[in-house]
Amino acid sequence: RKEVEQDPGPFNVPEGATVAFNCTYSNSASQSFFWYRQDCRKEPKLLMSVYSSGNEDGRFTAQLNRASQYISLLIRDSKLSDSATYLCVVRTGNQFYFGTGTSLTVIP
Amino acid sequence: SAVISQKPSRDICQRGTSLTIQCQVDSQVTMMFWYRQQPGQSLTLIATANQGSEATYESGFVIDKFPISRPNLTFSTLTVSNMSPEDSSIYLCSVAPPPLFGPGTRLLVL
Numbered sequence: 001r002k003e004v005e006q007d008p009g010p011f012n013v014p015e016g017a018t019v020a021f022n023c024t025y026s027n028s029a030s031q032s033f034f035w036y037r038q039d040c041r042k043e044p045k046l047l048m049s050v051y052s053s054g055n056e057d058g059r060f061t062a063q064l065n066r067a068s069q070y071i072s073l074l075i076r077d078s079k080l081s082d083s084a085t086y087l088c089v090v091r092t093g094n095q096f097y098f099g100t101g102t103s104l105t106v107i108p
Numbered sequence: 109s110a111v112i113s114q115k116p117s118r119d120i121c122q123r124g125t126s127l128t129i130q131c132q133v134d135s136q137v138t139m140m141f142w143y144r145q146q147p148g149q150s151l152t153l154i155a156t157a158n159q160g161s162e163a164t165y166e167s168g169f170v171i172d173k174f175p176i177s178r179p180n181l182t183f184s185t186l187t188v189s190n191m192s193p194e195d196s197s198i199y200l201c202s203v204a205p206p207p208l209f210g211p212g213t214r215l216l217v218l
Contacts, residue, residue, distance in 0.1 A: 034206050043200055043209035044151070046109075087150070089207060094139065096207050100150040 001026050004090050006099030014107050017078045021102045023088030024070045032091035033064055035073045037084045038101065044087055047073075078106045110135050110203050112210035120216045121191055128187045129213045131201030136181035139204040142174070144197045145212075151200070157184040191217045 006023045013019050025033075033050035048055065050062040050071050061074040071088055083106045088099040111134040121127050131140070140157040155163040155176055163176035178184040188195050196217045201210040 032205065036207075043212050044207075046206055046208065049206065091205065094156075096141075096153075096204060098151045 003027060003092065003097035004088060004099045006088055007102055008100055010103040010105060012105045012107055013078055015078055015080060017106075018074065018076050019078060019104060020075075021073045021086055021088070021104075022070050023072075023090075023099045024068075025090045025097070026069070027090075027092045028066075028069060030069075030090045030092040033062075033071045034089040034091075035060075035062055035071075036087040036089060038087060039084050047086070075104075078104075080106050080108060082106050110137055110208055112201055112203060112208060114201050114210035114213050116213055117211065118214040118216075120218060123192050123217055125191055126187055126189045127191065127215060128185050129199055129201070131184045131186070131210055133182045133203055137203040138181070140178060140184050141202040141204065141207075142176060142184070142186045143200040143202060143209075145200060146197045154186070154199075157186075188215065191215075193217045 004025050035047045036044040037047045038044040048057050048062050050064045052064050054063040059076045063072045085101040085103050087101045090097045113132045115130050142154040143151045144154055145151050153166050154169045155165040157163050157176050157178040159178045159181055173189050175187045198212045198214050200212045
């Protein structure tokens with residue numbers, strides 16, 4: 001079983017839409033969780049960490065559900081500039097496990 | 109947060125040759141990793157670069173093919189040896205936590 005599972009999409013949504021991505025993880029001992037954004041031909045960049053209480057950064061909300069072992073990323077009021085691949089990352093011990101990424105295209 | 113630079117940024121190489129990629133960090137970091145990412149694919153961890161000792165390789169990657177050096181807490185190199193076209197990829201240096209990435213080295217092997 002993979003450490004992290006992520007729906008690859010693609011998600012094609014109109015501008016202004018709300019879109020949500022989920023990742024599930026297999027190890028209940030995982031201790032840290034993150035969302036990254038990767039633009040075409042660029043390196044992944046940290047979007048936000050995910051905290052147990054949930055956290056928000058502008059239009060982006062991240063949540064962690066330890067009981068069901070998944071993390072989510074919600075993007076509200078999608079912008080064209082949100083088009084990218086979104087990767088979830090789970091830390092277990094000193095290892096970081098990456099999801100395969102979910103492709104998002106925001107359509108005018 | 110740490111600033112990571114890599115060089116070269118890209119290269120085109122002939123099969124059978126070797127290329128050494130350098131990763132420089134502007135601050136001392138404990139955890140440093142090397143990844144590979146092929147077009148349209150997710151990241152694949154090659155190895156953990158350990159300061160002062162041999163790197164820890166993931167399944168499918170061996171030291172003879174991907175020798176790694178890490179002489180101090182701010183610098184590491186990855187060599188891609190005896191290259192073949194299958195080695196064409198983006199190679200990324202990363203430090204953690206949380207994972208931060210260098211800009212990558214785009215390698216094309218002919």
